[in-house]
Amino acid sequence: MNKNICFIDGLEGILKYREVDINELVELPYDAVSYLLIRGELPGEQELAEYSARLHAERGINREVMDVIRMCNLNVDAMEALRTVVSFISQFDPDLNDSSQEGNMRKAIRLIAMVPTIVAAYYRTANGKEPVPPDPSLSHGANFLYMLKGSKPDPLEAEVMEKDFILSAEHELNASTFSSRVTASTLSDLYSAVVSGLCTLKGPLHGGARSEVMNMLEAIACPENAEKFVLEKIEKREKIMGFGHRVYKTYDPRGTIFKQLSRKLAEAKGDMHWYETAETIENAVVCELVEKRGKPIYPNVDFYSGVIYKYMDIPPQLATSIFAIGRISGWIAHCFEQYEKKKIIRPRAFMLDEC
Ligand SMILES: CC(=O)SCCNC(=O)CCNC(=O)[C@H](O)C(C)(C)COP(=O)(O)OP(=O)(O)OC[C@H]1O[C@@H](n2cnc3c(N)ncnc32)[C@H](O)[C@@H]1OP(=O)(O)O
Ligand SMILES: O=C([O-])CC(=O)C(=O)O
Numbered sequence: 001m002n003k004n005i006c007f008i009d010g011l012e013g014i015l016k017y018r019e020v021d022i023n024e025l026v027e028l029p030y031d032a033v034s035y036l037l038i039r040g041e042l043p044g045e046q047e048l049a050e051y052s053a054r055l056h057a058e059r060g061i062n063r064e065v066m067d068v069i070r071m072c073n074l075n076v077d078a079m080e081a082l083r084t085v086v087s088f089i090s091q092f093d094p095d096l097n098d099s100s101q102e103g104n105m106r107k108a109i110r111l112i113a114m115v116p117t118i119v120a121a122y123y124r125t126a127n128g129k130e131p132v133p134p135d136p137s138l139s140h141g142a143n144f145l146y147m148l149k150g151s152k153p154d155p156l157e158a159e160v161m162e163k164d165f166i167l168s169a170e171h172e173l174n175a176s177t178f179s180s181r182v183t184a185s186t187l188s189d190l191y192s193a194v195v196s197g198l199c200t201l202k203g204p205l206h207g208g209a210r211s212e213v214m215n216m217l218e219a220i221a222c223p224e225n226a227e228k229f230v231l232e233k234i235e236k237r238e239k240i241m242g243f244g245h246r247v248y249k250t251y252d253p254r255g256t257i258f259k260q261l262s263r264k265l266a267e268a269k270g271d272m273h274w275y276e277t278a279e280t281i282e283n284a285v286v287c288e289l290v291e292k293r294g295k296p297i298y299p300n301v302d303f304y305s306g307v308i309y310k311y312m313d314i315p316p317q318l319a320t321s322i323f324a325i326g327r328i329s330g331w332i333a334h335c336f337e338q339y340e341k342k343k344i345i346r347p348r349a350f351m352l353d354e355c
Helices: 030-039 045-057 063-075 078-092 101-126 140-149 155-167 175-185 190-201 208-220 223-235 253-269 273-293 303-311 316-341 349-354
Strands: 006-009 014-017
Touching: 014 030, 014 253, 030 045, 030 101, 030 140, 030 155, 030 316, 045 101, 063 078, 063 101, 078 101, 078 190, 078 316, 101 140, 101 190, 101 316, 140 155, 155 253, 155 303, 155 316, 175 190, 175 316, 190 316, 208 223, 208 273, 208 303, 208 316, 223 273, 253 273, 253 303, 273 303, 303 316
Parallel strands: none
Antiparallel strands: 006 014
């Protein structure tokens, strides 16, 4: 029997994927974490080499897909493009209607491998640049940055990207995973389930908050403006993006790691500006909400990840689609578990009263 995909202790701030703590997972390659989520066990050396080789071999996209990406970037934003293109590529998958475990695994590998290529190609073509083909010698994170920017990434940025994908990979029955699982529960195909996840991740109360955090940082611009911005928002009873969580009543353990990583990047670049702006926002939100509500609200996974993207020159428009690159392994792990159950998820309407 497989270990639970995810364990969250929202009071103590503990997160595990398949019983491995997030602080240990973040030291592994994304491919190993993806394997762990989907297969249920950490891979041995040989298994990891084989899994990575399969992922690296499936990173390319064909000309028809490139044409659709070029069409998308005339009209739609990155998440709309990603949703459309993932739906479009299903027709090229020879295993689309093979619902055996092996057929689903082949689809999973293609999806995990191709999504970063789609996001990077969308970004480059939208900015009048030629897409950069994937480099099979690079890790998941380094290859994504290479396809996005067109040059081999600095090692610290590659490491941070890899960790970002790991920290974003899985979070139990969050809204997007739930919608992927519902789709899988009808025994619909894996592409359809991933499209459901993308559609749900896009909203600003979920993964869309990551883009909104970056827009907020840009609007605030410097630490001196942060407190006033926060106080005005709270006064108007508006939400501060990147704060609060349905499950965590304490600091999100991924928030702690993202905060450390954003400080590391800031120091390496000799530019504390965005880090200090973010920290001032955090202090103001925590103090003001303790004052107003008697209890604080802490940064969630979307807050300091947005700071990291600022340091890596990633535009806000891409932030949520980059979240999806990490989260797809979690969606797929849940779909596989659901396929095993062969049971439709069909809650009753009264259950929504508790949401
Ligand atoms: C990957 C992810 O999905 S992580 C979450 C990303 N989303 C965001 O960052 C958006 C901002 N945050 C939020 O909207 C919420 O905190 C959610 C959606 C994450 C969690 O929502 P819920 O558990 O339903 O909490 P809910 O929205 O009911 O908030 C409870 C209280 O805290 C307040 N609150 C919650 N989040 C915030 C926030 N970010 N800023 C200010 N106040 C907040 C609410 O106004 C509410 O106050 P009240 O009791 O006085 O009415
Ligand atoms: O779990 C949730 O509700 C939101 C989410 O996806 C995350 O925090 O990663």
